[in-house]
Amino acid sequence: MSDTESQNEDTTTRGARVGDIATHICAGMLIMYALYFARSMAVPVVTSFVIYMVLRPIVRQGKRIGINPAIGSAGIIFGLLVALGLATYLVFEPAQQTIAEAPSHIAIVKEKLSFVTEKLQAVNQATEDLADTTSQTETSASATADDEPVPVEIKQPEWTSNVTYLSGTGNVVSFITICVALLYFLLATGDSLLRSIMHALPDFTARRRLVEVIANVQEGLGNYLAKISAINAGLGVSVALAMWLLGMPSPVLWGAMAFLFNFIPIVGAITGGAIIFVVALVNFDPTYYAFVVTALFLTLTSLEGQFITPAILGRSMSISPILVFLSIVLWGWMWGIMGVFLSVPILIAGRMACEGYDGLRPLAYVLGAEVPVKEAANSDEADQDRSVVDSDQHDTIPDSHINTVVKKETCPT
Structure with missing residues (x-):
């Protein structure tokens, strides 16, 4: 094969890769837009699937000891509703009182923070004076023109509708209704649906891969949510006791x-x-x-976040804070407050699913999956890559690293 034909083949291959990447980006953007547009339906559905992944092992264990899945699912959901109702009863009255008194407390807050607000008011006043001077100059320059009044239309930004998601009574009722109904059907008949999907797959390899991915996602989400719930319960009790000792009103509310x-x-x-x-x-x-x-509240949360949670979850569940923050921003913008709560479970489920497919495994590594142990030569190469990243001169790549890459690419397979 001549050099020209080889170059043409390389150009065609690169063009095909660029086309595939562009297609995947467009498909991802369309999916994100669909999830944003259908958020009223997507949020309760995703919430139900997250809870289903966590509770599915309990139903399967009950089935092994002779409990019918329909009865076991009904019992689990009943227990969840009782726990939710009890928690709501304990915090509803103090929360309602705190929210009702919030407008009357604004004046007190302004008075006690007057040493800060006075300086901010001075800055605002200077800005307004500058704006008035500019406006007067423009008005005097155009005083000879007969300006007709311009109608002003005030529109609420679209993203604010997501912030208030689930704020109305109708939204809360519909959200709970869809979640409870779908969760029950998933727990009671989810395995039957999974078997039907498996029969639709072309071969045994694809079926086995699907089962492995579902088990991986279930294990990851279950371990994360179970452990983080226990940690959060301990933190809530600690905060409630601390607020009680400091004399804060309604310490149970702050623990919750x-x-x-x-x-x-x-x-x-x-x-x-x-x-x-x-x-x-x-x-x-x-x-x-x-x-x-x-300061005491932030100290308790910092101790939990920096020491307790990493020690319990371990490295296998560690995710970059940058990715966590970006996930919170993205799903919070798309789905409002519920998107904020679902952001980390979605991130974990996505990572666990990507680990099950060879083509998506690099994305799983980006999302925090553990890189498998390599041979000594590959380990040396990884150390060289790390030295390049950590170096202050990012534009200078060591010659040894270049030689390693060249030898690897030219070595016959």
Whole structure:
């Protein structure tokens, strides 16, 4: 084969790869738009599937000891509804009172933070004076023109509709109804549907791969949510006791808030700390005491996030904070507050699913999957790659690394 034919073949191959990448990007964008457009249906469906993956082993274990899946599923859902109702009963009244009194507390917060708000008001006043001067100059320059009044139309930004998702009573009722009904059918008849899907696959290899992927996703989600729920429960109890010792009103409410918000990495602790600070600022006379209460809350969440959670979950469930934050931003923008809570489970499920397919395994490595142990030569190459990344001169690649790559590419297979 001549050099010209080889170059043409390489160009054609690169063109085909670029086309495949572009096709995948377009398909991904279409899927994301469909999920955004159908969020009212997609959110409860995804929530049901996440809970199903966690509870499916319980139903299967009950089936092994002779409990009918329909009866076992009904019992599990009944227990979940009772637990949810009890938790709502315990925190509903103090939460409703806190929300109702929030407008009257704004003046107190402004007064106690006057040393900050006064400086901000001075900056705003200077900005308004500058804007007024500019406006007067433009008005005097166009005073001879007969300007007709321009109609002003105020539109609410589209993304704010996601922030208020599930805020209305009708949305909450429909969300719970769809979740409960779909979860029951998945738990009771999900295995039958899985067998039907397996029969539709072309060969035994594809069927076995599907079972392995589902088991991998189920194990990953189940381990993560079970362990993180236990950790969050311990954190909620610790926060409730700490708030009770510090004299905060409704300590059970703040423990429940810590438990719930801690399902959202990074953002949950910051949001909870801000709420605790405002409530402490309103209820305690010395302003510095609000900082003490908030510092204790953030200390507890930091100890949990930096030491307890990594020690329990281990390296196998570690995910880059950058990817976690981007996932929270993406799904929060698409699905609102429920998207924020589902962002990490979706990320974990996606990683576990990608590990089951060779073509998607590089994406699983990007999402935090453990890289298998390589031979000594490959380990040396990995160390060289790490040295390139960690080097301050990123544009300079060691000659040894280049030689290794060249030898690897020219070596006959």
